[in-house]
Amino acid sequence: MNAYQSEQLEALRMVRRHLNALTDAELTALKAEIVDYQAFRSQVGSFLDAHFKGICTEKCFAGRLSACCSKDGIIAFFADVAVNALASDDADLDRIEAAIQRQASAVKCIFLSEHGCLWRIKPVVCAFFLCDEAENRAFGDDPEAAAKWAALKEMKKDFTWPDKPVLFERLEDFFISRGCRSSLMYLHFSPGLSKIRQSRHF
Numbered sequence: 001m002n003a004y005q006s007e008q009l010e011a012l013r014m015v016r017r018h019l020n021a022l023t024d025a026e027l028t029a030l031k032a033e034i035v036d037y038q039a040f041r042s043q044v045g046s047f048l049d050a051h052f053k054g055i056c057t058e059k060c061f062a063g064r065l066s067a068c069c070s071k072d073g074i075i076a077f078f079a080d081v082a083v084n085a086l087a088s089d090d091a092d093l094d095r096i097e098a099a100i101q102r103q104a105s106a107v108k109c110i111f112l113s114e115h116g117c118l119w120r121i122k123p124v125v126c127a128f129f130l131c132d133e134a135e136n137r138a139f140g141d142d143p144e145a146a147a148k149w150a151a152l153k154e155m156k157k158d159f160t161w162p163d164k165p166v167l168f169e170r171l172e173d174f175f176i177s178r179g180c181r182s183s184l185m186y187l188h189f190s191p192g193l194s195k196i197r198q199s200r201h202f
Helices: 003-020 024-033 035-051 053-061 078-087 090-101 124-128 132-139 143-160 167-176 191-198
Strands: none
Touching (some): 024 167, 035 078, 035 124, 035 143
16 A cells, blocks of 8 residues: 555544544534534535536546546645544545555545445545536536535635634544544644634734
8 A cells, every 4th residue: 555545544443443532412402513513515516516527527536537536636734534424434435445445546636435435425526526627617607506616615714724613623632632643633733724823812
């Protein structure tokens, strides 16, 4: 496995191990934390299906280009891993673990199967990455859709951008408090995001 695969596998196994150790009440409380985010991602998914599914399937998935899904381009936050684990069953997560450990391809994401992405709730960066060609085709004659997409990108910050306490930070806090540390905990350990988090004023 390469370094990317190793850090993904470590984070996923860490999350699974700690979730499995929670009581039913603790797990229910943690799942309640992500309900609003799940609703937001459902809204994003519906928008992408309506405006981009045909374009992206034709250009990247069917053509096996996956220009927006190359393994070197995926930034998965620790919170992405936690959210997906909370929304998945063991069989889903077993498939992801197996995919991580397979020999990586130079032309497609390690999480991209014959039937699409293996994540139930894919990393937020993946959901919001659209190439210029796709945006031009989808929004060229539809300024209302372009405005809606811009609004969704702003809403994303309410969960991910640490200029205020956000879900992605709270999820990192939860696992850090239990002794976890991961290279994917960008909100705490990435210099740029840490600086934003530490400079906020209340």
